[in-house]
Amino acid sequence: MDDLSLLSDLSLFLKEKKANGVKIVAYLAHDNIPEELLDAAGFFPLRMMFGGNDDLMDASHNFLPPSTCAFAQSCIGLYSTKPNIFSFLDLVDFFIVSNHCVSDICVSEIISKHFNIPRLDFYVPYTKNNSSLKYFKLELLELKKRLEAITGTEITNEKLFESINKYNEFKRVLLKVNELEILGSEKLKVLQRAMLYGPEFQPDLEKFIQYVRENPSSLLETSKDILFTGCSIFVNDNLVDLIEEGGGNIIFFDTWIGSHYSSQIINDSSIQTEKDPLDLLVLKFKDNIYGDHTVPNFLEQKVALIENYYQKYTKTKGRKLGVINHIIKFCDHISLLSSFLKERLQEKGISVLNLERDYSRANSGQLLTRIEAYLEMME
């Protein structure tokens, strides 16, 4: 199941969707986008979660200065160069312009404007006080209205409840994947595929979990366990391979592709008691305490999460655990707080590698050396 076949399968999958009259809404791979609402409106949410390379980054420079987040650059590159394996991007009907970070706004706006894809706006407040939660609901109402205008069909509460339940179930299964004791690269591929296909992939996920449980793989005792945090590893990015080549194994993905996404489950009691399903989406936003978009408590939450996991893991497994904080170059959120995160965790005796990089393949050797050096230090 390599990246090429994943993308090729995805292409067929999306073509089939289109053939069935489903409209595709793409957005940069960040959280807080209400995929349940898109789903309830009959749209297919497509996350732009594709890693880049030198060519893709270079191709963005007609639009953006090179000192822009490498992921954002690559998203533009995908549209301006349209590599064959990404031809499915032509199928996108709408692009969401959102403000997860300011690069998200710029890139989504550029893609919409220059590649003639109608935009849907969805902006997210930065804090989480009462006013912000009410504002989030305003944005939900605006988006709902816009989607209804496009389809000419009302998004009923019933449909929205159904979608919320569907995504909730899907995330519960995904959580189990993150807990499986398998090779990190294998786990990542499953997570990536699941997050691209959405809840329709759930039956395959369940089969996969069943298979792994029945056929437990023996992980190398010599490999070093890694908790991976920071920026996600996107499709077509070889970072996980480099980590494994260096002697590490990611046992926990504390990234958006990983536990961060799958932990955003709305509790059942709220679903049963809440009359307005949009309020459930507001609740999900409120409870999304590990999202890097929000201020001012992201750093504290992140430190607490990593520390808890670390303590629990080292106690129950009796093994050392390293932390790799992945920083995609020029990423506002992860980069700015990275030195503080490292300092705070190191104060607690947790060693951290702040691994900053872009998608240049020429840096692979250098990255590998840094990873190897860090893993050696863990001994």
Place this chain on the structure above:
Amino acid sequence: MSLIADEIIQFSSVLRMAYNLLTGRNYLKRKKFREKEKLVAVTLPFSDLAFAAGTIPVFPIRMHQFEISQYLTYLGSASSIFGWNTVSNFLGFIRNLGINEISKIVDDIIEDVIDVINKKYNEMYDIGIENGISSDFCYGLKSLVGMHVTKGSNVDACLNVTIRCSAYNKYLESLKAINKGPKQIWVDIPPRNIGNAIELLTNNVSNAIKEFENLTGKTITDNQIRDHFKIGNQVKRAYKNIIYEISASDFYPCNPATFSEIMALLSISFQDYNSNAPRYRDNIMALEREMRERIRKGIGMDVADRPRIFVTPMFGGWEPKSHEIIYELGGRALYADWELLRMLEEIPTSSHSNPAEEYARFLMNATETGIGCDNDKLTDSYLRMARDLNADGLIFFQLFGCHSISNCYTMLREKVRRELEIPTTAITFNKIGENVEQVKTRLGAFMEMFR
């Protein structure tokens, strides 16, 4: 620099502002320790609530000791006895007599004012990087981190207003990690004006006011807030008059490089009004009067034949030599960042108004029509400003590491060409003084278009 110095001493208001900016440390120490006032760190022109609450807002760099010429200190002391106008007139008089030594002293004073600020900015930039902010961020953020690392522990609170720049918002979050002591007071501006967003922002402003009350232990009345808004409005009115009625006119009260220098000083000091709003108001109003008086008397320079070059953005860092270079190349540089971002809009102060709501409207207006929630709106702001200034050309400072504003240049260039049909160019900027030769070359090529 002598020409600039020669011009600046004619404006006693500018000397006062410069003096107040550079000697902020002593003023702030007095306020904090003797008068037991609360200091509040502010960035960008968001000082209103801090003033209204009776606290002392400070743009953190001003807590530093500046290496100012001892003569400026003497000047400050003399002015406290004889008054600034007398001192300024005296300096102008002895300079006109041609006493070289005195002229040199005056030159030194002015050079100090301009260069010392920039040197300090660069120092803060280096400290920021040494203390963990990645060198990949923009000049402004790196300098701000440096300011808080060095002096942030002196403030009682930080007033944090979210804007569209995600790096800036994360920098605001990092403040409590840099210094644990100061209280963090937040105002989250909703990204768009939809539904009852104004009401929600009003709640956020009201909550911030409550936080200020907790900080000072004093109740803040609506009238107090209105009183400050009235002062702020006077400041903004004078600032706008200087931008529209003087900088866009064809006769300047001084040479264009001096004029730009003054505008740069206003841009920096507008963020915290040099920590004293009434004093700042008096100075900027006096500045406007002095300028008008000189123009009325025909003192100054006819600049009708000099193309108006709108230079922007400069608030997050820009090469301060640029206006001098543009001047030498036959043009004049216009600075108007705060007006472009709609930070010079007046706030209604009628007795039946709700000041928290009026401030919310002010912030929302700046967000919606100034800074913009996307680049389409932001670039419209640049176009509007260039149009209003009747600009002949636009120079865009593209800050290395700026992902918020610099990223709009491609869109801006297209719009400028299509809608304004004036030349435009981008100059990359990383650090003050780092690239002056390249800036010269770029500006040289750009200014050729006006010959």
